[in-house]
Structures are given as C-alpha cells and as structure tokens.
Amino acid sequence: MTAAFIRFVPDDVDDLVAFLTGEDWPFHVGRPEAEAVRRRAADGHYDDADERTFWVVSEGERAGLIRLQDLADEGPVFDLRVRAAHRGRGLGGQAVRWLTGHLFTELPGITRIEGTTRQDNLAMRAVFRGAGFVKEAHYRRAWPGRDGRLYDSVAYAILRSDWETGEVTPVAWEDEPRP
Template sequence: MERPTVTLRNFEESDLDDFMEWATDEEVYRFSMRETFKSREEAEFYIKNEAMGHPWLKAICVEGRAVGSISLYRGLGNSSCRAEIGYLVARNCWGKGIASQAVKLCLSTAFTDMPDLERIEGLVEPENVASQKVLEKAGFVKEALLRKFFTAKGKTRDFYSYRFLSEDLPHSM
C-alpha cells in the first residue's frame, strides 16, 4: 500500500467543507480538549478568526484537501522555551501514517519557525494508544504519567507526557 503524500499549510476559508467532514465527528474529537463543531457557522468563525490567525496552526493535507489539523502552542514567559503539540485527522485517514507524517513535518520546521524553542511536548491520554504510537514514530520520548492532570469535558484526566528536544532533531529533516 502506497503512503499518501502529506503536506502542511495555513488554513484557508475554502477549507470549510473539508473541515466540516472531520470537525463534526465525535470519534475524531474523543480525546480532544475541545468539543466538536456543531454548525457550519461555528466552524467558519473558527477558521476565519482562530485558525487563520494562529501563529502555528496548519491544515494537514492529502492531495490538497484538508484532512486534519496540527498545532503548536508556545509557552509564555519562563515557559517560552517549550510548545505543546496537538493534532487531529479525519477518521478515514486513521491507520495510514498521515498523522505520523504530519508530526514529522511539524518537527522539521518548528524549531526554525520558533526561535529559541527547545522542547515540544505532547500530552496523550493512556487510552489513546494510536496517538502514543504517532509520537513515538516521530521520535518523541515518553517521560511520565501525570495523574489527575487536566479537567476537560467534565472529567479529570491522566496523561502521558512526551517530549521532543531540539537536539533530538536529525540533521536530515
């Protein structure tokens, strides 16, 4: 089976229809901190006012179509040396290596795009084995289990903490 070619790019207003296919899927958002999008208007507002203006939020694309998103949220002040990665891909893209390719593409530019960035962190729930595999394939190292770390969607959750350091970046990326 041939792996699809994955690219990352900024979101565009024309991504709305593709975005709606996965951003309204409860299963895609199962482990997300945010809820699914409930209307076309809500999704359009998000793309125009949040996604397009975000410092590092990209559409994950296959053959030019947005099939997911990947983001880096940089810490502030004393935490500006680190950023947290987040990603989602459409359910019909699961198990095809698309998320792994997207994370690797992110790593290949993140440390250049964000001067003085030294660490990228991924927080993954223990039940989200697929996402753990994505990070591990990209070279992230599991550091710890953070018990009762974050409350989202009315539930306090445990997370594995993963890290990727700037010095872990292969020179060939």
C-alpha cells in the same frame, strides 16, 4: 500515502467549521459548536503571532489539522486531529515529523516541542515515540472524557538537541534522594 501541509487562511473558516464539527474526536471532550469555531477564528485563534494552523492534505483531501500553540514560548505545544477515514495510514507520524522540523527550522529560539494525549490513545503514543519524542510526564486523572470519567494524561516532548543529533536524551526518573 504522502501528506502535504498547507497553512490555514481566514477564507478556510467554513472548511474549518465543517472539519471540527463534522467528525467524532474520541480523545477530545466533544465536538465544538460551529459558532464557537467561527468566533475563535474571527478572533485570530487559529492563526496569529502565537498560534498557527495547518491542514494535513492527503490524496487531495483535508485529512487532518495541526494547531501549533504557544509559539512565543521556548516550548510550543500542538494539537493534531486526523479524520476517521484517514486514521491508521501513517498520517499522524508524517504530521508530527513535519511539525517538528517546521518548528525547529522556523523558530530558532525554541528548545523543545511538547504534546499530550490520553493514556488510552495508544496510536498517538506510538506516533510520539516514532517521531523521537520521549514520555516526560504522567498526569493521573487529568483528562476529562465525554463519559464524565477522568482519564490519565501523558506528556511527550522532543528536545532541539535530540532532533539535531538523532539521539534520544532519556528522562532521569530516579533522581530523588533516597531516605
């Protein structure tokens, strides 16, 4: 299954509302309210100088959504959502590889791309690793869940130099002086 990536435009707002409010997003706090999505879209939240949104289109359907954020920074971040009916088919990996190439090609000033997920989102963690991202942080009890629990959060990143060479620069975890 091959995906296409199509930039969000303001005329897509009804589809965006339906997408975000019509699905269960198990690793997000909950579904946003329709009016909140409309308000944020009207304010340019999904497409402005610092943020861009793309549809992940598969088999003629809007199967996912990518939000690229902090585009003015040297290390932008992203949010990826894939509809339940399309999960487990490789779209997440395609999307992360696409957004990595897109950002490093379109924004020559960025040095890295970052993403976070809940510790128990094993599928997304595998997507990160498969796309050349490296685990850089583990935040204990930092991600609020719908059930009121605090889950651990893990952060991954890819460096431009790693993307260009295909090499993975390991994190120097043991860099603290020993007493």
